[in-house]
Amino acid sequence: MATYERLPESGIRVIVVGSGFAGLTAAIECHRKGHSVLLLDSFPELKILGDIISFAPNSGRIFQRWPGVDDKLDPIIHKSDGLTMKTWKGDTLFKQEWKHEEGSYGKAYNGHRGEIHEIVYQHALDIGVDIRLSHKVEDYFETETEAGVIANGERFVGDVVLAADGVRSKGRTIVLGYEDKPKSSGYAIYRTWFDSAKIAEDPEISWMVTNGDKHCAWLGPDIHFIAASVKNGKDFSWVCTHKDEADVKESWQAHAPLADARKVLAGWDPMVQKILDATPDPLIDWKLVYREPLPTWISPKKRIALIGDAAHPFLPTSIQGASQAMEDGATLGVCLSRCGKANIKEGIAAFEALRYERVRAAQKTGETTRDTWHKADWDEVKKNPDSMKLKREEWLLNFDAEDYAEKNYAATVALLNDTGAGREFNVPKMTVIAASA
Numbered sequence: 001m002a003t004y005e006r007l008p009e010s011g012i013r014v015i016v017v018g019s020g021f022a023g024l025t026a027a028i029e030c031h032r033k034g035h036s037v038l039l040l041d042s043f044p045e046l047k048i049l050g051d052i053i054s055f056a057p058n059s060g061r062i063f064q065r066w067p068g069v070d071d072k073l074d075p076i077i078h079k080s081d082g083l084t085m086k087t088w089k090g091d092t093l094f095k096q097e098w099k100h101e102e103g104s105y106g107k108a109y110n111g112h113r114g115e116i117h118e119i120v121y122q123h124a125l126d127i128g129v130d131i132r133l134s135h136k137v138e139d140y141f142e143t144e145t146e147a148g149v150i151a152n153g154e155r156f157v158g159d160v161v162l163a164a165d166g167v168r169s170k171g172r173t174i175v176l177g178y179e180d181k182p183k184s185s186g187y188a189i190y191r192t193w194f195d196s197a198k199i200a201e202d203p204e205i206s207w208m209v210t211n212g213d214k215h216c217a218w219l220g221p222d223i224h225f226i227a228a229s230v231k232n233g234k235d236f237s238w239v240c241t242h243k244d245e246a247d248v249k250e251s252w253q254a255h256a257p258l259a260d261a262r263k264v265l266a267g268w269d270p271m272v273q274k275i276l277d278a279t280p281d282p283l284i285d286w287k288l289v290y291r292e293p294l295p296t297w298i299s300p301k302k303r304i305a306l307i308g309d310a311a312h313p314f315l316p317t318s319i320q321g322a323s324q325a326m327e328d329g330a331t332l333g334v335c336l337s338r339c340g341k342a343n344i345k346e347g348i349a350a351f352e353a354l355r356y357e358r359v360r361a362a363q364k365t366g367e368t369t370r371d372t373w374h375k376a377d378w379d380e381v382k383k384n385p386d387s388m389k390l391k392r393e394e395w396l397l398n399f400d401a402e403d404y405a406e407k408n409y410a411a412t413v414a415l416l417n418d419t420g421a422g423r424e425f426n427v428p429k430m431t432v433i434a435a436s437a
């Protein structure tokens with residue numbers, strides 16, 4: 001591995017629960033900053049799970065700080081020059097070119113979640129993060145001086161616990177003092193990832209997998225369908241967001257027969273039908289879970305913090321869930337190094353204050369895009385196709401979480417102290433970003 005730079009030991013013991021992108025990033029960034037990290041996950045072994053996932057330039061720059069990671073990610077990520085947007089009937093609205101619009105913000109990493117996850121997981125192991133699988137955390141605790149978890153009947157104690165345990169977080173209960181159940185958002189996503197050989201065989205859709213990667217979206221009434229090829233056209237993935245009222249308690253990631261997607265997409269562009277013909281059966285049907293924004297992400301004694309989806313689930317139309325999860329980790333590494341072992345509460349309060357408004361604004365972009373696409377007035381769209389463009393805003397994408405935390409930590413703590421850190425006052429207005437949501 002290339003040289004790895006690490007700050008001197010801080011003496012801070014961090015326990016991270018969950019090895020998704022929030023937990024792994026927090027673990028790697030805390031390790032980089034000299035903290036000692038123990039990461040627990042209930043999974044018995046690493047598996048290449050999931051399908052397409054997106055990391056925008058705001059999280060891409062975090063990958064780039066980890067030696068050797070970009071070299072490994074680069075060959076497996078999607079590399080088209082833009083997104084072609086069509087109506088459900090097949091009329092092309094426009095092509096949104098990334099290079100011109102956001103090229104200067106940095107590099108995006110879109111690819112197979114499991115493959116990207118494996119590379120990041122391996123990096124965490126390489127730098128020496130203590131990762132223990134088959135450790136299902138059953139309980140959390142905190143005192144004025146320590147925090148910890150119980151996993152497999154064993155007690156693990158540290159200075160701070162980061163609950164990165166995903167959308168069905170258990171850590172949330174201790175932070176909120178009550179159980180916060182997910183609700184259906186009213187939508188679900190059919191998703192799939194497969195070898196593109198059958199797409200390549202069909203002359204009407206082979207353009208999607210030849211001469212490099214392609215990215216194409218079809219928008220229709222309350223449905224959208226997005227297809228992408230990856231690895232120079234070798235792999236193919238599509239997702240289709242559709243109405244769904246099923247109970248999320250039952251199952252939120254189930255298999256669905258391809259026939260279900262055919263029904264939802266009946267009458268759509270013949271090209272979409274051809275893609276369905278080339279798709280293996282069954283699909284994943286991923287329920288889009290909704291939660292009201294949490295009033296706080298930190299525990300009463302400020303030694304446990306929720307991060308990633310545990311704190312703030314995102315709609316996929318924001319294309320920011322994984323990126324914001326990573327920003328949390330990068331911010332925490334800085335906050336803990338700035339507060340030091342004697343002032344953990346200060347660091348945790350500053351973490352929340354630095355992140356809360358930005359994350360809320362990022363979450364809203366998902367709602368805005370979903371409503372723009374799903375509730376469109378199609379006569380208006382014909383007159384102004386650009387109204388359907390994905391908003392790729394600079395405040396969101398051209399952002400460096402580590403740098404922001406370093407520059408704003410002291411002012412944030414001063415503000416928290418001035419206000420007595422009362423919850424309703426402890427979210428300072430951000431100065432660097434200009435959120436429009």
Ligand SMILES: Cc1cc2nc3c(=O)[nH]c(=O)nc-3n(C[C@H](O)[C@H](O)[C@H](O)COP(=O)(O)OP(=O)(O)OC[C@H]3O[C@@H](n4cnc5c(N)ncnc54)[C@H](O)[C@@H]3O)c2cc1C
Nearest residue numbers: 018020021022041042050051136137165166308309322325
């Ligand atoms: C298996 C899987 C597949 C996914 N596939 C996709 C995909 O294809 N596309 C996409 O856009 N997003 C996918 N996601 C979601 C996406 O990764 C997250 O929305 C985003 O990256 C934020 O990550 P996170 O770390 O906050 O949460 P997650 O990625 O959900 O990670 C949470 C982690 O916490 C662990 N955990 C949960 N409870 C406990 C417990 N009690 N004790 C110990 N560990 C626990 C879980 O095993 C998991 O590893 C997937 C998530 C998972 C877990």
